Amino acid sequence: MAQGVPGEMDSARVEKYRMEIGLDMSLPDFDIKSIDAKVMGTRLAGILGYLMENYHQVVYDRKLCQILREQN
Numbered sequence: 001m002a003q004g005v006p007g008e009m010d011s012a013r014v015e016k017y018r019m020e021i022g023l024d025m026s027l028p029d030f031d032i033k034s035i036d037a038k039v040m041g042t043r044l045a046g047i048l049g050y051l052m053e054n055y056h057q058v059v060y061d062r063k064l065c066q067i068l069r070e071q072n
Contacts, residue, residue, distance in 0.1 A: 035048045035049055035052070051064065
């Protein structure tokens with residue numbers, strides 16, 4: 001009974017991680033078909049490139065599904 005609601009704890013933890021990582025959620029959408037560091041920046045392009053190289057691994061596949069679910 002002393003434990004908090006899991007949904008509230010998860011959102012607080014996600015917000016904490018976003019602040020620690022430094023994600024800027026105010027960036028505009030990019031109208032490109034491939035990963036281009038000149039358009040989206042080297043940091044984001046590096047993250048996306050890493051995910052594309054490793055998406056077939058189970059742990060990354062689950063994480064990508066989670067990101068997609070949060071986006072929708």
